[in-house]
Amino acid sequence: MTAQENTLLKQSDENLALRGARVQIVDDEKTYTWPKKLDKDIKGIIAKYPSGRQASAVISLLKLAQKTFDGWLPVGAMNLVADTLDMPPVRVYEVASFYDMFFTQPVGKHVVRVCTNVSCMVRGCYKVLSEIEDELGVKAGETTSDGMVTVQEFECLGSCCEAPMMMIDDHYHGNLTPDKARDIVKRVKEGDVPTEASK
Amino acid sequence: MSDDNQITLTINDQKVVVDKGTSIIEAAKQSGIEVPHFCYHKRLSTPANCRMCLVEIKGAPKAMPSCYTMVGQDMEVYTNSELAQNSQKGVMELMLINHPLDCPICDQAGECDLQDMAVSYGSDRTHFKEEKRAVPDKNLGPLIRTVMTRCIHCTRCIRFATEVAGVPEMCATGRGENMQVGTYVEKALESELSGNMIDLCPVGALCSKPYAFTARPWELEHTDSVDVMDGIGSNIRIFHRGGKVMRIDPVECEDINEEWISDTARFSYDGLNRSRLTTPLRRKGKSLEACGWPQAFDAIKKAAGKASKPDAIAGLAGDMFSAEDLYSFNAFMKTTLKTDNVDARTDGSTMTGKHRCKYVFNSGIKGIDKADFILIVGANPRLEAPVLNARIRKNVLSKRLQVAVVGAPCDLTYPTMHSENTAIILDQIASGEHPFAKQLEDAKNPMIIVGAAATLARKDAPQIMYRLYTIADQYRVVNKDWHGFNVLQQKPGRIAALDLAVYPEEKGKDTAGILKALADKKIELLVLYGESDIPPESLKGAKTTIFIGSHLSPYAEVADIILPAAAYTEKTALWMNTEGRAQESKKAVAPPMQAKEDWKIFRALSAEIADPLPFDTQSQLRALIVKRAPVFENLNTFVPPKWESFGLAGHILDNAFEQPVRSFYKTNEIMRASQVMTECQDLADARADVNAKQRKVG
Numbered sequence: 001m002t003a004q005e006n007t008l009l010k011q012s013d014e015n016l017a018l019r020g021a022r023v024q025i026v027d028d029e030k031t032y033t034w035p036k037k038l039d040k041d042i043k044g045i046i047a048k049y050p051s052g053r054q055a056s057a058v059i060s061l062l063k064l065a066q067k068t069f070d071g072w073l074p075v076g077a078m079n080l081v082a083d084t085l086d087m088p089p090v091r092v093y094e095v096a097s098f099y100d101m102f103f104t105q106p107v108g109k110h111v112v113r114v115c116t117n118v119s120c121m122v123r124g125c126y127k128v129l130s131e132i133e134d135e136l137g138v139k140a141g142e143t144t145s146d147g148m149v150t151v152q153e154f155e156c157l158g159s160c161c162e163a164p165m166m167m168i169d170d171h172y173h174g175n176l177t178p179d180k181a182r183d184i185v186k187r188v189k190e191g192d193v194p195t196e197a198s199k
Numbered sequence: 200m201s202d203d204n205q206i207t208l209t210i211n212d213q214k215v216v217v218d219k220g221t222s223i224i225e226a227a228k229q230s231g232i233e234v235p236h237f238c239y240h241k242r243l244s245t246p247a248n249c250r251m252c253l254v255e256i257k258g259a260p261k262a263m264p265s266c267y268t269m270v271g272q273d274m275e276v277y278t279n280s281e282l283a284q285n286s287q288k289g290v291m292e293l294m295l296i297n298h299p300l301d302c303p304i305c306d307q308a309g310e311c312d313l314q315d316m317a318v319s320y321g322s323d324r325t326h327f328k329e330e331k332r333a334v335p336d337k338n339l340g341p342l343i344r345t346v347m348t349r350c351i352h353c354t355r356c357i358r359f360a361t362e363v364a365g366v367p368e369m370c371a372t373g374r375g376e377n378m379q380v381g382t383y384v385e386k387a388l389e390s391e392l393s394g395n396m397i398d399l400c401p402v403g404a405l406c407s408k409p410y411a412f413t414a415r416p417w418e419l420e421h422t423d424s425v426d427v428m429d430g431i432g433s434n435i436r437i438f439h440r441g442g443k444v445m446r447i448d449p450v451e452c453e454d455i456n457e458e459w460i461s462d463t464a465r466f467s468y469d470g471l472n473r474s475r476l477t478t479p480l481r482r483k484g485k486s487l488e489a490c491g492w493p494q495a496f497d498a499i500k501k502a503a504g505k506a507s508k509p510d511a512i513a514g515l516a517g518d519m520f521s522a523e524d525l526y527s528f529n530a531f532m533k534t535t536l537k538t539d540n541v542d543a544r545t546d547g548s549t550m551t552g553k554h555r556c557k558y559v560f561n562s563g564i565k566g567i568d569k570a571d572f573i574l575i576v577g578a579n580p581r582l583e584a585p586v587l588n589a590r591i592r593k594n595v596l597s598k599r600l601q602v603a604v605v606g607a608p609c610d611l612t613y614p615t616m617h618s619e620n621t622a623i624i625l626d627q628i629a630s631g632e633h634p635f636a637k638q639l640e641d642a643k644n645p646m647i648i649v650g651a652a653a654t655l656a657r658k659d660a661p662q663i664m665y666r667l668y669t670i671a672d673q674y675r676v677v678n679k680d681w682h683g684f685n686v687l688q689q690k691p692g693r694i695a696a697l698d699l700a701v702y703p704e705e706k707g708k709d710t711a712g713i714l715k716a717l718a719d720k721k722i723e724l725l726v727l728y729g730e731s732d733i734p735p736e737s738l739k740g741a742k743t744t745i746f747i748g749s750h751l752s753p754y755a756e757v758a759d760i761i762l763p764a765a766a767y768t769e770k771t772a773l774w775m776n777t778e779g780r781a782q783e784s785k786k787a788v789a790p791p792m793q794a795k796e797d798w799k800i801f802r803a804l805s806a807e808i809a810d811p812l813p814f815d816t817q818s819q820l821r822a823l824i825v826k827r828a829p830v831f832e833n834l835n836t837f838v839p840p841k842w843e844s845f846g847l848a849g850h851i852l853d854n855a856f857e858q859p860v861r862s863f864y865k866t867n868e869i870m871r872a873s874q875v876m877t878e879c880q881d882l883a884d885a886r887a888d889v890n891a892k893q894r895k896v897g
Binding site: 027093094 | 361382
């Protein structure tokens, strides 16, 4: 077997393992409870839906839970949501694992999502992405060793007018060049997350 | 068609008339046209996610899923047009992108929907060159083996767990190519019906763990029979090869089990091959040694000859016996040994066969579909008859049937109202004080389900029955068009025993009397027929004890002579289910080695001791049974008995109802011998421990 074949085989193995085991289960065996101050918010969210249909609030509550508990959803937090909405826990797991913006495993303090969909791709997003990967020393889908930043390749974020673009936490950064992206990510690395709107 | 509820359409140019609201796939099925499908199942909700059943409808812009599209007047449907065939072929190609080609090692091969559909509707090549994905297997407990790479995401198992079994533990996590079916957090399924997922799975993703790699479907012979692991008599198909039962599957029977069976019915068959009695045994000092039938009969003859008077002879029968077994045992005891000390009600019940309406499920199991309020008294249908419980659940979910429970606390997988656990509540209901009384009164078709195990063995059973009769009378539970007073018998042989009077008919001793006489050393010859609820310690004391049964049981330690009998898969026999419906089990395999069918043993033994019993063949025996109890004449038909008054007036004791089933997976000797059932019970016990601890902490 040539070295090339060997590498190919290894790659396909890794690929297989990844494709099969994407859904990660992280149960940190902690019990989670809502902080008291959120009581009003939760009641408000549930009140938006007809009584008996409170399970409809699952996405809103998962968002709230993710924000409250370190930016990701351990099994305990999902169980808490299920308990709050009186629905079977598995139904919550299904929703949480379906949407890319819910994390079912630990993530960095800040999440950098680089759009790699068509518009951004033709405008050079992969150059932006590799610049960012280079700056942080991790590949897309990974978290820096200090737990500060997670980089993700992401589907269309709906801002094609300013492609290529990325989203850091809740803010859009558009019209990127590799240099511009590197500057922004440098600041993120140091915890100074830019929140200004893109120009 | 003039009828408003009928719709006429054409399927493949064939005129079809069906009811309004029928799906196209059902309409096609009714007219004998097959439409390929994976996710659709008539007893589950319809998500239309496999897309295999696409058909062409004239006028529709594209192919439509026939499972989700309802029929319309004058619709023209084509299941085999070019569009339909291309759609089906295309979907089949998508199905096979990730499905492994491991049919040679797959247990489903030979009875696999995917295989059949791929041959009938698929293509012989594919556009996809990508590597197939691999999915980690899940551990769903000791009954279901998973090979998740084979899963085609039809979601039948998820829908079954959520809708029928009532344990929403299966889910589909992830999305698109990363979608996985499983439990997310690994755990064994907490359901008594989980085995049905194996039947539902159209591919080999969920297989039977005990059956894994033991046989191929085309090697198996099968015999349709009746299950006796609980009282409802589910219809089953016994698959066997070379005289050994290899697996058991349900047979569709709309009136009884729809098409589900409980896990005990499906997986207890390994108990048929373990700790079986294969030869007569005789006691030699402290040990038992094998002997031939003549020697064993000789010893019994001597013991019977030595008995000073008929009153010193007694017989107790267990609960796993058919009408033939019980009739021949009863005749042997009462005619040959001339004693009236016979009882099959070993749980201490004193109910007799008078007034049949007080011990059967009068409305029929199908009657549950009509009821709008059920009062459960001292029963736990989830454990006593899981399939019946699934039917109640179905109605609770779809028709807002209300269920109230007077009895031990239980989780029935659907919302219930629980009263305090004491029998006195029945007094309050009778007098109208309790809120349940109002609900009984308001209901159009109220139903009462009385658990035989927890209620009829109580000391105050006649008084409770009287109170229940009053309630039934008062709240129109029984009227001209509706018979809603039901008794749920968990034991498969009990109704036949009452119908055939396997209890003292004159002045003989009943179970309590026999046990007392045993303790007083007044019994010289004791015939134990099968295992029962009585602990073996209480059965010591007779000079000679004979045990007749299929399995080596703890009773062997008190027995002096043991005769090997047949298990339910080894005899053609009549069984009476909880509805009082006679059904016939068929002999699938022969009894092991020297074991014999039970009625033959009693017939041969009677000839040895005195005059032979008056039957030489099974048909003669059947004629005698029908003469004694005419209900056995109508096979497979449900005959509701006449409504008569029963019970004794008097005070009800202020006692709680006990849990009717302590170990669900260990209720009879076959299950106790089964390794698979032992594993299940261990798991259930461990789970109960954890729950109890959590409750303490909470």
